[in-house]
Amino acid sequence: MVGCLPSPGGAERDVYEMASRDQSSLVSDAAESEDFYKRVLDNLYDAVYFTDLQRRITYWNRAAELLTGFSAQETVGSCCADNILMHVNEAGTCLCTGQCPLSCSMRDRRPRQMEIYLRHKDGHRIPVSVRSCPLVGKDGVVIGAVEIFNDNSRHKAAQEQVKDLSKLAFLDPVTQVANRRYSEQKFIQYLDQYERYGTSFAVLMVDLDEFKQINDTYGHSAGDAVLIAVAKTLSGCLRTSDLLGRWGGDEFIALMPGMTGAHLPEKAELCRALVERSDVPIQETRVSTTVSIGAAVVEPGDTVESLLKRADTRMYESKQAGRNRVSLSLR
Numbered sequence: 001m002v003g004c005l006p007s008p009g010g011a012e013r014d015v016y017e018m019a020s021r022d023q024s025s026l027v028s029d030a031a032e033s034e035d036f037y038k039r040v041l042d043n044l045y046d047a048v049y050f051t052d053l054q055r056r057i058t059y060w061n062r063a064a065e066l067l068t069g070f071s072a073q074e075t076v077g078s079c080c081a082d083n084i085l086m087h088v089n090e091a092g093t094c095l096c097t098g099q100c101p102l103s104c105s106m107r108d109r110r111p112r113q114m115e116i117y118l119r120h121k122d123g124h125r126i127p128v129s130v131r132s133c134p135l136v137g138k139d140g141v142v143i144g145a146v147e148i149f150n151d152n153s154r155h156k157a158a159q160e161q162v163k164d165l166s167k168l169a170f171l172d173p174v175t176q177v178a179n180r181r182y183s184e185q186k187f188i189q190y191l192d193q194y195e196r197y198g199t200s201f202a203v204l205m206v207d208l209d210e211f212k213q214i215n216d217t218y219g220h221s222a223g224d225a226v227l228i229a230v231a232k233t234l235s236g237c238l239r240t241s242d243l244l245g246r247w248g249g250d251e252f253i254a255l256m257p258g259m260t261g262a263h264l265p266e267k268a269e270l271c272r273a274l275v276e277r278s279d280v281p282i283q284e285t286r287v288s289t290t291v292s293i294g295a296a297v298v299e300p301g302d303t304v305e306s307l308l309k310r311a312d313t314r315m316y317e318s319k320q321a322g323r324n325r326v327s328l329s330l331r
Helices: 009-020 023-028 031-042 062-068 101-108 153-167 180-197 211-218 221-235 264-276 304-320
Strands: 047-052 057-060 113-120 124-136 142-151 201-208 243-248 251-257 280-283 285-287 291-297 326-329
Touching: 009 153, 009 264, 009 304, 023 057, 023 326, 031 153, 047 062, 047 201, 062 124, 101 124, 101 142, 124 221, 153 264, 180 201, 180 243, 180 251, 201 304, 221 243, 221 264, 251 264, 264 291, 264 326, 285 304, 304 326
Parallel strands: 291 326
Antiparallel strands: 047 057, 047 142, 113 124, 124 142, 201 251, 201 291, 243 251, 280 285
16 A cells, blocks of 8 residues: 655655755766765665656666666666566556556655565566655756665565575575475474464465476476576565475475464465566566465364365366466365
């Protein structure tokens, strides 16, 4: 949900004030002054870019390059309406072609903040916090906008989890998520907690659609690249408390402690939608894939085998119903 923000403070306020200077005057300033502002912005941890009224990108800092994979050379001069980052919200709705926060800020002159998912140059989705603000010239007229964005805690937590799993030899070497051995151990742990304390949890079985065709067409290295992109997208979609593991081949499992049937459909659908909106650059083309998902919530009397079977059965129902969909087992 887009919301208006109070006036920014601290370092963020400095960026807004700097950004709000008339861009035409920045161009005409002495080279030394221009270099100074560029050094400041390039040394920020936050990703920053400016646009003009037509949403053409006029500046793209170093942090934006690192976070998105797109260089300034690739982005400056192009239009963010061209859907470079393909922003989507929690509902999977594309923002760049309809609900762009930059356009809204330029129109009503008010800052905004959103939690969205951008597409990395490599094709996977990254969850980011985005703040947009209009740029106002000396005469008080809006001349463009600035967007500031950075990794949110979910992505950072996933990176820390990778480090921990690697130390314990519980990491899948291809996708850098938990391997089957560790996933099985966590499954047993969550089931034990449910039996002892009644703590609910849910399971997602996620299987790539037509994965063999990708391997046969582009080769196994391309298949690995697709697996990696899907794993990164799913990791960014899930909560910090959730565990994503590679169950085997082209199948992933997500264990979601505390998840109930009330919220599972929405989360499972978000996972499906974000994978569908991801793609991977391979052999001068972009290869996309979809996933079929089966979801189940733990029930009294469940064993690891029975709960897995329900989720797996629902996943195959998704396959048989046409793929790229979610099937649920809820009480």
